[in-house]
Amino acid sequence: MTKIFSSWARLVAFLFALSPFSTVCAQDAALLDIERVHFDDHQQALVLLNNLDLQSLSPEDKEYHRFLKALLSAYEGNLENAFHSLTAVYTDVQSTRVKNRTLVSLTAMASFLGKWEQGFMYANALQRALANEKDETLMLKGLQGLLIFYLNAEQYDIAKMLAQRIEKHSPADSPYRCLGEVAMMDIAAKEQVSESKEARYQTAKANCAASGSRYYISLLDNAYLTLLIKQNKPQQAYRLSKIMKKRVEDIDVLFLDLAFNASLAQLYYLLGDVEKAKTSATFVLDQLDKREFLQSRIDALLVMVKIAKAQQDFAQALQYAEALSKAESLLREDNVVKQVAYQQANFNLAIKENEIALLDKKNKLLEQQTQLTNEKINVVTLALVVIAICLAALVFWSYRSRKLHLKFKQLAEKDGLTGAFNRSFFIESAQKVLPVQKDLQSDCCLILFDLDHFKQINDTQGHQVGDKLLSATVAAIYEVVNADTLVARMGGEEFAILMPRCDVIHGACVAEQCRKAIEGVRVTHVKSNLTVSASFGVSDTSQVGYNIDNLLAAADLALYKSKQNGRNQVNRYFVE
Structure with missing residues (x-):
């Protein structure tokens, strides 16, 4: 399987390879043969499908034949055409079982094509169908499609519930059970859970090994590898990566290669091996810039930004930061x-x-x-x-x-905690304000700051105090800035301020006022005296132009300089 082929073939693997469908719909022996060989040799499956005598099939098997033909058309490389063909099958067929089977594929495929409105419509229809489904195999097939859909839709609470239902209704060596285990480990990695998942990982790996799926074992390993890296366990992660490397190379699926190399880049950076970190990150960045690979690209760019900053190559850091901002914007x-x-x-x-x-x-x-x-x-x-x-x-x-x-x-x-604007609205508003200011030949200034040692405050004082501190910080900022100033929480303890009709000098003065205002913030009911400070970075349009991504990247470099110089200070961005 080539890497060009694999970016969409992994979808076919998800939709069609997990379990035999023979007990669900097909009765004809030739259809059962196609069922057995379709994933290992799709060309043979297509030949067998085209050579079938349709006249010898029962009405239900004819409809199932049509479903197979539509689904296998995905191997031609055009998922859009396959989706339209499956939509027609779903509309036309009379067999409830074939209709529900088609619904499973449509639900999962919609998520890979980004057809979210249709996907949620199909997901709701599938959930209604499964409520009355008595056939356990069909029910598991339907739960599988829903699980894939809600994972891709990032509705993790729903995905957890579906994975638990699959685990409850499937034996330990079932490929359905394996998919549920992979999903739970993937969600744990994305949610950055703090507790160890070693026991669950070993159980899941044994179940997946029993099901015979090397691909899903690799997905499980990579999810656990990601979790170990986020939990700052580099030695354990390194041992796992050595085990994974040969299997990932043998499977040769681009999606898996990119995810694994993005994880390796982060791991090698943690271990201090900068050259290997750069090699793995560069492998990811050299691939096609597709939306479906955005997370791996973001992970790789984060590593490259850190390396460039550590090496004080600020021009390269800015270049990577701009690419990172673009990728994060697309993901948002x-x-x-x-x-x-x-x-x-x-x-x-x-x-x-x-x-x-x-x-x-x-x-x-x-x-x-x-x-x-x-x-x-x-x-x-x-x-x-x-x-x-x-x-x-x-x-x-x-x-x-x-x-x-x-x-x-x-x-x-709005950000629900602080009342400041959220990141997406801030970016959207800035993209409207900046062109107007450019036409007026008026400068705009952007201030980027984050609270110093906020994680330590959360760990020692508790998240409730941390939340109060964030809200009090925004209230203090609003006391300083003008009414036409945009104030946004960019994520975590990071905030941004966009001021029209303001250059970097005046912006630095405002930032200094904000810094002093934050020093005066007090939060009640704390365990000990709590001193709060923030580090600031300031940029303006006279240096980097009227582009919000450039303003953010430049301010971020100035903020990084504030942190390097001891925190609790303001630094302006200068073009060298």
Whole structure:
């Protein structure tokens, strides 16, 4: 399998390779042969499929044949065409089992194509279908499709619940069980859990080995490797990486190669082997710049930025930082699309349920009209009452929808803890403000700062005190800046301030005022005297232009200089 082929072939592996489907739909022997060979030799599977005598198949097997043909078309390299073919199959077939099987593939494939609105629609339909499914194999197949979808949609709470259901209903050596174990380990790595997962990892690896899936064993190993790195256990991670290396090379799947090398880059950096860290990171960055590989690219760029800063190659650090900012921006865009699609799907579901309820009321009204033809006056009165109730319900629903819309808008713009703008809204607003200021030939200044030793405060004083400190910090900043200033929480303890009509000199003065204001922040109910400080970096458009990514990258370099020089200070960015 070539690396060009593998970026979409891993989707086919997810959708189709985990378990035999023979007990679910197909009865014809030739279809069963195709089932057995489709993943190991898809060309042979396609030949067998095209040579089948359709006249000899039962009606249900004919529909299953059509489903196989649509799904195997993914091997031609065009997932979009395969998705449209499967959509047509889902619309046309009569067999409930084939329809549900198609629904599983559509749900998972929609997530890989970024068709989130359709994906959530199919996911809701699949969940309704599984509620009445008695066949355990079909149920597990459906749970598998939902698990893949919600993992890609980053709805980890739902994914955990689905993985637990799969573990509950499948034996230890089942490939379904293996997928559930991989999912749980992957979620643990993404959520950066602090407790050890060694026992669970060993159990999961034994189960996956029993299922015979080298690919899923490698995915499991890489998830655990990522977790070990995030838990700062480089020696244990290094031993695991040595075991993984040969298997990853043998499997030769680009997605896995990139994820593994991104992890190696972080690991070697932790171990202090800068050259090997650069080699692994460069391998990732040399691949095609595709959205589906964004996380690996971000991990590699983070390592390269750290190396360049450590080597004081600030020009190279800025270049990597700009690429990192671009990749993170694309990832944030994808996440926003996912969240909006999720909320929209829930909203549409609620509307549909209300429409069904309203339709039921109308049907009951028609029945009453038929039964009470001799009491027309009472029927008309009843009808008016029902209509009035329906209108009141619609008015109430419209009012509620408006409130929900306003709530979603606020959630999309503001950080729920501090009340400052969130990162995505800040970037979007800056991209509107900067061109206007450019046309006016007016400078803009950007201040980037983060609280010094905030993690230590969280560890010693507790997260509740840390949250109060973040809120108090934003309140102190708002006391200093003007009303037209954008203040945003960029993530964790990092904040940004964008000031129109302001150059870097004035911006540094404002930053100094903010620094002093933060020094005066006090939080009640702390275990000991709590001293708060922050480090600042300032940049402006006269040096780096009217581009928010450039402003952020330049301010970040100045902030890094503040930290290098002892923290609790302000530094301006200068073009060398």
